[in-house]
Amino acid sequence: MFVMQPETPALPKDNGNQGNHSMANNPLRHLPSVNELLERPELKQLVDTVSHNVVVTEVRSFLENLRAEVQQRAADINIPAPAEMADKIAKWIAKDQTPRLRPVINATGILLHTGLGRSPLAPQALAAIYEVAGGYASVEVDIESGERTQRALAVEKLLKELTGAEAALVVNNNAGATLLSLAAIAKDKEVIVSRGQLVEIGGSYRLPDVMSTSGAILREVGTTNKTRINDYEAAIGEQTGALMRVHTSNYIIAGFSEEARLSELVRLGRSYNLPVIDDIGSGAMIDFQHYGLPGEPLAKDSITAGADVVLFSGDKLLGGPQCGILVGRKALIQAITKHPLTRALRVDKITLAALHATLQLYRSTESAEESIPLLKLLSTSVENLRNRAERLAPQMAALEWIESAEVVDSVAYLGGGSVPTQQIPTVCVALTPRQISANTLSHRLRTGSPSVFGRIQQDKLLIDLRTVMPKQDLDLINALSNVKVVDKKNEEA
Numbered sequence: 400m401f402v403m404q405p406e407t408p409a410l411p412k413d414n415g416n417q418g419n420h421s422m423a424n425n426p427l428r429h430l431p432s433v434n435e436l437l438e439r440p441e442l443k444q445l446v447d448t449v450s451h452n453v454v455v456t457e458v459r460s461f462l463e464n465l466r467a468e469v470q471q472r473a474a475d476i477n478i479p480a481p482a483e484m485a486d487k488i489a490k491w492i493a494k495d496q497t498p499r500l501r502p503v504i505n506a507t508g509i510l511l512h513t514g515l516g517r518s519p520l521a522p523q524a525l526a527a528i529y530e531v532a533g534g535y536a537s538v539e540v541d542i543e544s545g546e547r548t549q550r551a552l553a554v555e556k557l558l559k560e561l562t563g564a565e566a567a568l569v570v571n572n573n574a575g576a577t578l579l580s581l582a583a584i585a586k587d588k589e590v591i592v593s594r595g596q597l598v599e600i601g602g603s604y605r606l607p608d609v610m611s612t613s614g615a616i617l618r619e620v621g622t623t624n625k626t627r628i629n630d631y632e633a634a635i636g637e638q639t640g641a642l643m644r645v646h647t648s649n650y651i652i653a654g655f656s657e658e659a660r661l662s663e664l665v666r667l668g669r670s671y672n673l674p675v676i677d678d679i680g681s682g683a684m685i686d687f688q689h690y691g692l693p694g695e696p697l698a699k700d701s702i703t704a705g706a707d708v709v710l711f712s713g714d715k716l717l718g719g720p721q722c723g724i725l726v727g728r729k730a731l732i733q734a735i736t737k738h739p740l741t742r743a744l745r746v747d748k749i750t751l752a753a754l755h756a757t758l759q760l761y762r763s764t765e766s767a768e769e770s771i772p773l774l775k776l777l778s779t780s781v782e783n784l785r786n787r788a789e790r791l792a793p794q795m796a797a798l799e800w801i802e803s804a805e806v807v808d809s810v811a812y813l814g815g816g817s818v819p820t821q822q823i824p825t826v827c828v829a830l831t832p833r834q835i836s837a838n839t840l841s842h843r844l845r846t847g848s849p850s851v852f853g854r855i856q857q858d859k860l861l862i863d864l865r866t867v868m869p870k871q872d873l874d875l876i877n878a879l880s881n882v883k884v885v886d887k888k889n890e891e892a
């Protein structure tokens with residue numbers, strides 16, 4: 400059996416009151432045995448409710464750590480009484496029973512918060528997951544012919560229909576899609592990319608690193624602010640394997656700047672018989688200009704412009720499950736599909752089911768807007784948010800530890816690797832706590848029940864309603880009511 404080891408509870412440091420368990424002779428003699436601790440009522444009860452193995456493992460590791468600490472720095476350790484030890488171990492076990500991955504209310508105002516799992520799924524996607532997850536499903540066999548994946552085929556068909564591409568493939572995420580297409584198309588060959596497009600998306604994704612991992616060789620051209628089509632052409636040689644364009648999702652180069660257009664890259668690629676890979680990042684299916692967010696590339700526009708392979712994420716503006724989508728020319732997609740990495744980056748039936756249901760919604764913009772949470776949150780009017788904020792603020796202000804709860808206008812962001820200059824108007828409740836700082840309040844709400852993530856601004860905690868679903872308003876009040884402001888010290892001990 401695999402048992403998760405929690406971090407071991409910290410030992411109490413001696414805070415000056417020497418003496419009760421003096422370390423004069425061998426202090427290890429004072430340690431209780433495993434069995435002795437197991438007999439304590441706090442732990443005995445957990446043996447029945449959790450598991451004997453878990454409790455024994457925790458007791459052992461607690462005692463081992465204590466022993467090690469005593470040997471290392473005997474002089475400054477107060478060995479706790481057995482009752483205190485048992486209580487501490489019991490609390491740790493109980494804490495560990497609550498999963499670390501749990502639902503949270505996103506009141507940060509960042510719609511595609513990568514740390515909070517990016518896009519929430521539509522009810523149709525959830526239903527589709529529910530339908531296939533608990534049993535067997537036609538994942539790898541076609542019901543008619545007994546051959547290819549029924550569901551993957553259905554997803555590919557929808558992707559072709561929605562983007563106009565000849566073929567499609569779905570893998571684990573867009574980083575995987577990029578790695579895979581570079582490995583399959585341009586291993587040991589040069590891929591020409593503008594210096595203005597060598598993106599880093601949130602820490603661990605850096606295009607030059609993905610490129611080198613794939614075995615392709617990065618050939619940078621142009622400058623940070625200006626790259627012309629001639630710069631690409633001048634770099635083409637024997638070793639060239641592909642031309643690549645990367646959407647600079649999370650930054651903009653403004654001012655004295657120039658970029659080659661995709662259509663120019665396509666023309667150049669055709670004349671040298673080189674494929675053009677277009678990493679568009681967020682993969683909007685509909686024009687986000689309606690939501691006041693211009694400049695988000697559409698997969699179908701890239702296909703129309705002639706890109707050979709277009710790459711995008713499933714869990715950004717598409718509003719679906721985490722995955723990476725490749726659409727493009729049939730021969731290239733087929734070649735990519737045969738690469739061994741495809742198997743390593745394969746998605747499961749749960750992803751396919753959710754993606755299929757999400758894509759189906761895009762067959763009509765109305766049904767997408769009605770059901771996809773991201774689009775609903777984005778299209779909620781400011782008046783609507785203000786009404787909710789005005790309803791919630793007095794309920795929050797009524798809590799005795801809240802000094803004030805004001806309704807304020809603010810700005811929300813798409814997040815998840817999108818441009819920070821794209822500002823989305825929003826309304827927040829700004830909380831000023833009494834007795835504790837905004838930071839402490841933020842921590843207590845995060846660790847509370849239900850867990851709430853807000854954002855700190857000028858010593859206030861903002862609860863941004865742009866990212867809170869209306870059905871969560873009551874949960875928000877409950878979470879705030881559950882925050883304990885006094886006597887927290889004793890509780891955390």
Ligand SMILES: *Cc1c(COP(=O)(O)O)cnc(C)c1O
Pocket residue numbers: 572573574575577598600604645646647648649678679680681711712713722723815816
């Ligand atoms: C987000 C993004 C990626 C990485 O996609 P993941 O789905 O997070 O792996 C790659 N390229 C661009 C341009 C992006 O915006």
